[in-house]
Amino acid sequence: NFHNSIGFEPPHITTSLVRHAFELTSSTRSFMEEDGGRQPSDYSKYPGKMDHTTCVSIKVGNILKNPYASFYECITNDIALSEFEQFLQKEEEEQRILLKKIS
DSSP: OGGGSTTOSHHHHHHHHHHHHHHHTHHHHHHHHHHOSOOOSOTTTSOSOOSOOOOOOOOOSOOOOOSSSSHHHHHSSHHHHHHHHHHHHHHHHHHHHHHHHHO
């Protein structure tokens, strides 16, 4: 069945869309990290919006099987752990910057 095949479930679609946004904005993020300035107005060369990314996908209808056997497996899979590690690193960096500013 096309709709139930791997890759067409909400977690896979969400991951794919966020990954696409991440890859699409690579040149913009590199420019902003290296030059420390605002995003250039040439959106063909520097695409994307840099303030945040939010993506939610839901499946409407009968759900026959969750892709994860348990909630624990859902939050401890490689993708979730990698995203959480990146979040923690960003938070730690922001904390260091804040502490420098108030010191």
